[in-house]
Amino acid sequence: MQYTTLGDTGMTVSKICLGCMSFGDPAWRDWVLGEEEGKELVERALELGVTFFDTANMYSNGESERVLGEALEGHRDEAVVATKGYFRMDESNPNSGGLSRKAIETQLQASLDRLGMETVDLYQIHRWDDETPIRETMAALDDAIRRGQARYVGASSMWTHQFAEALHTSERRGLDRFVTMQNHYNLVYREEEREMLPYCESRGVGVMPWSPLARGYLTRPDDEIDATLRGETEEHMYRHPYREGGGQEINARVAELADEKGVKMAQIALAWLFHKEWVDTPIVGTTSVEHLEDAVEALDIDLSSSDVDWLEEPYEPVRVSGHD
């Protein structure tokens, strides 16, 4: 395993973060692993040196946090645990979502209870909340750090001007600021290169992309995308513009380069991200120990600059996807 410090913090994380949306309760999504298999995945991740785990209160309605917390028993100090809040957890209660002080205090406490932890290493806002002034959100997050409930705070997909406003608000008011950005970034979705990634780089913000394999689109040829249960049943892969703007040609080039190097398509797609200096650690989603092992092996794949250029060349701008 390779390690890096997260953004400009001193906290070390593995260069692969295990995404925990894939386990919890299969009743939430057909392709989600149940408790025992989820725990096996976490156990194998720890053996491989993966120390960074990303979950959210909404994944399997809290079950992902609960399973992760149990799986990490006895390993709490070596693990770096990140969770998120924002989406409404109880449809009948508007204060169970959003980023008001009330929502943050209750949702963070509920996440800690499910995780069975007193402190989470990174607490992230899952989206921007138009209804709450950012000064209220940043003050509530800073208070959570003072109370010892979170060590750092981070953000996820939003417009760069919103993220800049959040950072400025914290700095003006002497509050702890977001140290990470969890955004949508992969070979077939590169709109973040326009503003967000250069901004993060200039501000020392750690970048941890979600759906680094385009939800599976970059792991098999275009005409096989519905060959897995997730490919067959998850509408998100089809809602994102992965097959637009040169995406199908990129998929073909990933397959060709994988063939040439004798590795898997998923490994080429991850290796491309590992070669991007502004990325700290992609959040890999998998339901398979073998696929997790593939990700770890991908750290050793060397791509030349002409390989990178060739993979990137067909890309054309596509519509923004991942936030409103």
Ligand SMILES: NC(=O)c1ccc[n+]([C@@H]2O[C@H](COP(=O)([O-])OP(=O)(O)OC[C@H]3O[C@@H](n4cnc5c(N)ncnc54)[C@H](OP(=O)(O)O)[C@@H]3O)[C@@H](O)[C@H]2O)c1
């Ligand atoms: N902040 C946000 O809004 C947000 C949004 C989405 C996701 N996330 C985070 O990002 C994580 C990853 O997201 P994701 O699951 O959508 O993304 P992903 O990593 O891009 O894609 C996962 C898909 O790729 C397949 N795959 C992985 N490795 C493979 C391999 N070696 N060979 C073949 N197929 C492979 C998986 O299938 P198998 O299961 O068969 O391995 C799964 O279908 C989530 O767990 C979550 O923590 C955050």
